[in-house]
Amino acid sequence: MRKIALFTLLSLPLFAGFFPQTVQTSVTSVKGTAITLNEKFPVNGMSGVVIHNYGSDLAAITSRIVQTSSEGPASLLQADILQHDELPTIKTAVAPGDKVIGGYMYDNVLLLAPDANTYAKITSVHDKKWIHPDLFALYLSVEGEERPTKENLSRFAKQHQVGLIYIVRKNAAVLLDPISGTIIAQKPMTDLPEEGKFPFYMRFEPLDTGWFGSEVKGNYYQTMESL
Structure with missing residues (x-):
């Protein structure tokens, strides 16, 4: 059909x-x-x-x-x-x-993690279509946004057919449905880095947006708690 x-x-x-x-x-x-x-x-x-x-x-x-x-x-x-x-x-x-x-497009997942090691561990365990956060970083740069918010995650999800946002917080992981803006699942996590990095995943030259500057450096966990 x-x-x-x-x-x-x-x-x-x-x-x-x-x-x-x-x-x-x-x-x-x-x-x-x-x-x-x-x-x-x-x-x-x-x-x-x-x-x-x-x-x-x-x-x-x-x-x-x-x-x-x-x-x-x-x-x-x-x-x-x-x-x-x-x-x-x-x-x-x-x-x-x-x-x-x-749960439309729930197999398409954007992962926000504190470092590359955590990212690799999570993506190796779950069989999902992982939307690389480079794409989200580029979206923020184009939009002139400084950091992730529920609003820009929702817009990004619609543009790129993302069903879920997997967010690693200080001692836990949560799943955010970006369309409803609701946390729909959570679980505890251990062995996380003491400080997250903004952004660990860049594969291109630094972008002209506040999210990639000293203003938010070291505030990864604080930002993730706000989502």
Whole structure:
């Protein structure tokens, strides 16, 4: 089928289920921005996409949603589906029977880690499509941003089809859903460097942005705690 891609801590999953599974379900009912799903997502704050079937072997992503309660209700997100200047804007309303993919693109992960050693250890353990942070560093430079924020991570995720942000903090790792802006999983971590480096991963010449200067040097963990 051709698809047009217009693109409480204790409740969070621990290590065994650190990466929530992508799920497929459908819309049962719609009332304003409130959506009832046939099957709830594994965790609250998990985002997903709604796919409408137009017939004639044509379907399209029409909306983004986020689960707002453990009972399963979801809410429509009032934001661009995907950021792409070459794709038309679809204004099809969500309707009962529409397909839903929870955890859309969750295999595409951007990792923010304190040093190259930590980065290598994590990426060698998990079978994911790792979006290299060089790409995010370049994005920040172009945008004139000084440091990662939930807002620029969300914009970056839409542009580059990133499903999750894996963030290494002082003594823990968390998963941020950049579309909902919610931490959806966490686990403890040990043997981390005392100080993180900004940025450890550069493979090109220094960029003209405050994130790469002395202003934020040594504040890696403080910055990650703010996300």
